[in-house]
Amino acid sequence: MNIKKLEARELSCIRDERVLFSDLNFTLKSGQILLIEGRNGAGKTSLLRILTGFRKPESGDLFWSDERIDNTQEFYQDTAYIGHNNGLKDTLTAEENLRYAQSLAITTLSIDNAMEQVGLNGYQETLVRFMSAGQRRRLALARLLCTHKPLWILDEPFTSLDRASIKLFEQFIETHANQGGLVIMTSHHDTSIPHTLLQKIHL
Amino acid sequence: MKTSSLFQAFSAVIKRDLVLAYRHRAELINPLAFFVMVITLFPLALGAEIALLKRIAPAIIWVAALLASLMSIENLFRADYDDGSLELMVMTPHSLSILVLAKVTAHWLLSSVPLLFIAPLMGLMLHMDSDVIGVLLLTLLLGMPVLSLIGGIAVALTLGLRKGGALMAVLVLPLYVPILIFASSAVDAAMSGFPVSGHLSMMCAILFLAITLTPLPTAAALKMSLS
16 A cells, blocks of 8 residues: 555634634654544544545645645545444445445455454344444444545544444554554544554644 | 446445335335325315316326425435435545435436326326327426426535425425426427427426536535535
8 A cells, every 4th residue: 555644734623713723733644543632522523524524624724645635536535434423324234334335435345354353243134223333333334444445534433332342443443554544533532552653632 | 456436336326225215115105195195186176177177187297296306305315414324425536416416316216207107197087188198298207307406406405404394495496487387388288289399308408407517516515514
């Protein structure tokens, strides 16, 4: 995988006439993980939504591999986002949900393989409606594994996961970084991800 | 590694929406039942005066079809917006307007195509002549996709509002008027034995204009609703 780089220059965000952050700079390269910390309402989700291009920053620019992100379609080829909602359809089965995600992106792992990795083997034919909150979260993360997306943007990826699953996902995130991927995440939990990979931003 | 082509993405969106609709069959029948009910109530209220029914039948069928389409389009993007799959759809390397077109096509397949099958029966019930029914069907075939396409813009614009339904109707009804006028004048011409090709070509032109242009503002409005 060639080296990718996400660079933010002097980002600022104002919401309801409150300055959430200003003059935010960071550079994230392949193999690095960015952890965004801050109390509730500090602007973590707003920052992520700016990084995904859903929201325009009040000022500042974003660069993906040294090119300003104007044409978001090229950027979206490389980017996966998991927000507060999992983006799963309740009345589709787990497999149908993943198949749909794959048909919009580049396929890497097979669906069965990805489901096995997140510990959902045997749930392929289950409607998402009948899955628990934690299982849905795991399914959303399986979507990351079965599509080729170097940059993962994760908003509270560990909500409703049990301790064993959190450990499992920290491993996935670490492996992804070690394979040259980039991860940006917000989290309330203390992570056990090695500090050599980790950058932190405190809002 | 396998890259997905635009066509693959387009058909995946349509297929997903068809499967979802199949799993919510009850909602699928709603607009259809509405269409049939409105039309069957008219002769009951007007009395069995054949000449009058024959005269106003095309208008009744068209207005009922228009309202049925308006009724079902409200939910075009709502579920996707609520469960986060809209974000997923925006974040693809493919052009969002093409995926929007896929969603609208699915809506058309689900809401308008069934009406096309029932409309001839409704026409017979209202004593329409068979050749006029043919023209009516043609106008529905050309006009209903335009209703879905234009409705898509209004739905996308009002997506961020909790109670956007009323605003949506106000936005969209004036834009529905031209298609209604051309369709009813085509059927009128057919009833009086005049050629209808002029009206139909005009509707064709509107249809192609709508297919090429409406997905762009719809896609832009969807992106706006996410910010």
